[in-house]
Amino acid sequence: MPVPSPNTQAILLLTAPLIVGRGAVSSDLLSPGEYKRLARHLREIQCQPADLLSTDADEILRACQSVIDENRLQKLLGRGFLLSQMIEHWQARAIWVVSRADAEYPRRLKARLREDAPAVLYGCGDMALLETGGLAVVGSRHVDDALIDYTISIGRLAARAGKTIISGGAKGIDQAAMRGALEGGGQVCGVLANNLEKTTMNREHRNLLLDGQLVLVSPYDPSAGFNVGNAMQRNKLIYALADTSLVVSSDLNKGGTWAGAVEQLDKLKFVPVFIRSTSEYSAGLDGLRKKGALPWPDPQDVDSFEDAFKVTLPTPTASPQVSFVLE
Numbered sequence: 001m002p003v004p005s006p007n008t009q010a011i012l013l014l015t016a017p018l019i020v021g022r023g024a025v026s027s028d029l030l031s032p033g034e035y036k037r038l039a040r041h042l043r044e045i046q047c048q049p050a051d052l053l054s055t056d057a058d059e060i061l062r063a064c065q066s067v068i069d070e071n072r073l074q075k076l077l078g079r080g081f082l083l084s085q086m087i088e089h090w091q092a093r094a095i096w097v098v099s100r101a102d103a104e105y106p107r108r109l110k111a112r113l114r115e116d117a118p119a120v121l122y123g124c125g126d127m128a129l130l131e132t133g134g135l136a137v138v139g140s141r142h143v144d145d146a147l148i149d150y151t152i153s154i155g156r157l158a159a160r161a162g163k164t165i166i167s168g169g170a171k172g173i174d175q176a177a178m179r180g181a182l183e184g185g186g187q188v189c190g191v192l193a194n195n196l197e198k199t200t201m202n203r204e205h206r207n208l209l210l211d212g213q214l215v216l217v218s219p220y221d222p223s224a225g226f227n228v229g230n231a232m233q234r235n236k237l238i239y240a241l242a243d244t245s246l247v248v249s250s251d252l253n254k255g256g257t258w259a260g261a262v263e264q265l266d267k268l269k270f271v272p273v274f275i276r277s278t279s280e281y282s283a284g285l286d287g288l289r290k291k292g293a294l295p296w297p298d299p300q301d302v303d304s305f306e307d308a309f310k311v312t313l314p315t316p317t318a319s320p321q322v323s324f325v326l327e
Contacts, residue, residue: 001091006050007101009083011035011119014049014073017221018082026079028072035119039100041067049101052077093197094209095124095222106130112240112270118219124200125208125215129189134164135309136242136271138235138257139173139249146279148176151248155180155188161302163309164189166242168234169199169216173248173257182208190216191238193231197222228256235260239270244309246274246296250284258284265291272311 004012012018014030030038041064042048051060052073061070090097098105099120104127109117123130135158137151155177158165165181167174169190178188188208192199196218200209208214219237220230235256239245245264250257264273265288275285277295289295299305 001094001096003087003091004097005099005102006053007048008097008099008120010049010052010077011099011101012086012097013077013079013083014038014052015119016086017223018079018086019221019223026076028075030068030076032119034068036115037067038064039119040115049099090122090222093124093200093222095122095197095200096127097122098127106241108133109237109240112268113236116236118237121217121219122196122222123215123217124196125210126212127215129164129187129212129215130217130241132164132187132189133241133243134158134166134187134189136166136238136245137173137177138168138238138245138247138260140251140255140257141170141172141174143172143249147173147249150276150279151176152180152183154246154248155182155186156184157299157302157305159184159186161305162186163243163305166191166238168193168231168238170231177248178214182213186213188214189241190214191234191241192216192218193220193234194218194224194226196220196224231256232259236263236268239264239268242271244271244274244311246276247285247288247293248276249282250275250288252283252287255284258288261288261293262291265293269313272313274308274311 015035045063047060061073064073097120100110100117105121108131137154151173155165159181164187165177166189167177169175169192178190181188196216199205200216205214219234247257247261250261261273264270273293274296275288275293278298294311297304297308299308
């Protein structure tokens with residue numbers, strides 16, 4: 001694993017807990033909103049994060065005082081030893097780290113989310129899979145066996161069609177879609193809200209990660225536990241990495257699946273949102289249909305599966321971020 005770039009190291013010092021095991025997280029860490037303001041200010045004064053670690057750092061820190069307290073920044077940037085420990089820890093587990101300032105950072109996230117793209121992305125596996133697009137599959141954690149089997153079959157069909165499955169790695173629908181694709185020899189991108197390190201060390205995932213069939217990524221510290229807010233926030237990354245999307249199951253007016261799909265339909269509009277059109281009635285899916293989601297054509301072969309990818313967003317007035325022109 002390559003050592004994180006100077007820019008990434010600076011961003012980690014400012015935003016990451018840098019704790020091996022259980023320890024107290026610094027209360028001084030910059031929030032995503034604070035880092036966004038700092039990054040914008042650095043651009044305005046024609047600097048980059050790595051400059052905060054340069055010989056001219058004192059002058060630059062003073063120039064940032066109006067945005068973030070200079071003493072707070074100095075305290076965070078002084079955690080170099082902790083950072084070196086963490087980099088060794090991640091490298092031993094084949095975890096890589098890229099930041100928005102790196103050329104390797106996923107272009108889809110940068111182009112679609114712009115300033116709201118996570119400042120840092122942690123991952124394990126082939127980073128190139130993040131640029132392949134594919135089908136985002138999302139849904140509830142608690143579903144019956146029939147829906148699990150249905151979702152596995154979608155993953156298998158995606159593998160046969162050569163389309164990557166992008167999902168959130170949670171129990172239920174997410175894992176079923178990923179499992180189907182992996183069993184079918186396909187490629188999978190899992191965008192995790194928690195426990196990246198633990199998941200990458202799972203024996204059944206290890207060979208898939210090393211063989212380039214699976215990539216696991218997270219905008220959160222690799223040792224972070226579950227947090228509802230984090231789970232909600234990562235939904236937009238799943239859609240941003242995809243070409244199209246399918247909601248297999250959803251509650252009505254509540255839960256992460258509903259919130260992510262509604263955000264996509266009403267605001268972000270990165271990709272078309274399909275909803276499962278077979279099996280029993282679902283109030284949640286019907287609610288999404290009323291908001292503009294499309295019935296999934298339920299393809300049974302590769303050709304009809306690929307036809308679903310030809311559906312474009314219905315209005316030319318949608319956000320310009322829908323464009324596939326990458327920055």
